[in-house]
Amino acid sequence: xxxxxxxxxxxxxxxxxxxxxxxxxxxxxxxxxxxxxxxxxxxxxxxxxxxxxxxxxxxxxxxxxxxxxxxxxxxxxxxxxxxxxxxxxxxxxxxxxxxxxxxxxxxxxxxxxxxxxxxxxxxxxxxxxxxxxxx
Numbered sequence: 639x640x641x642x643x644x645x646x647x648x649x650x651x652x653x654x655x656x657x658x659x660x661x662x663x664x665x666x667x668x669x670x671x672x673x674x675x676x677x678x679x680x681x682x683x684x685x686x687x688x689x690x691x692x693x694x695x696x697x698x699x700x701x702x703x704x705x706x707x708x709x710x711x712x713x714x715x716x717x718x719x720x721x722x723x724x725x726x727x728x729x730x731x732x733x734x735x736x737x738x739x740x741x742x743x744x745x746x747x748x749x750x751x752x753x754x755x756x757x758x759x760x761x762x763x764x765x766x767x768x769x770x771x772x773x
Contacts, residue, residue, distance in 0.1 A: 639677055639680060639682065640682070640685075642685040643680040643681075643682065643684075643685045643688075644677075644680075645685065646680055646685035646686070646688040646689075647676050647677070647679060647680050647688060649688070649689070650688050650689055650692060651676060654689060654692075654693070658693065658697045658701070659672065661701055662697070662700060662701045662704060665701055665704045665705040665708060666704045666708055666714075666717055666718070666721075667708050667714040667717070667718060668717075668718045670704075670721070670723075670724060671722065671723035671724070672723065672724045672725075672726065673723055673724070673725045673726070674725075674726045674727070675725075675726065675727035675728075675729070678727045678728045678729050679692060679696075679726070679727070679728050679751050680751065681728075681750070681751050681752035684751075684752055687752075690755075691751055691752065691755050692751065694755050694756065694758050695749055695750075695751050695754075695755060695761070696726050696747060696749065696751075698758050698762070699758055699761035699762040699765055700724065700747070700765065702758075702762040702766075703762050703763075703765035703766040703769060704717065704769075706762075706766045707766060707769050707770060707773070716773040717769070717773065719773075720743055720772070720773040721743060721745060721769075721773075722742075722743030722744055723743070723744055723745070724744075724745045724746075724747065725744060725745070725746045725747070725748075726747045726748075727747075727748050728748065728749060728750055728751050729748055730748045731750055732748055732749060732750065733749050733750045733753040733754055734754065734757075734760075735764055737749035737750075738761075738764060738765060738768055739768075740768050740769060740772045741772075745765075745768075745769070749761075
């Protein structure tokens, strides 16, 4: 990752991510532990898209899936009891359904940050179904 990408990621972490984390915690009903490998998320040569793409690929589907799962007391309890942490990275060049796993309380999202950007609703539905099937 070059300097432009590192700057873009740092700007996102400083200016956008705190509000995103707060929103995710609010809809989940608890402080969600997130382990993010930031240095893998910005596609080479695509620094100018970080603030647009990262929410669409990773954080909006996650928030919306949590909101759907935790829409009632039963869902909130199941999510709080079953989810230990969320791991986010872009290491394996995967995208779509294959990029999501939920095992032993760890939700792993290893999704390319520069593919299928606008498939937010599809990612949200898959995450919701994955969570609900394992909680």
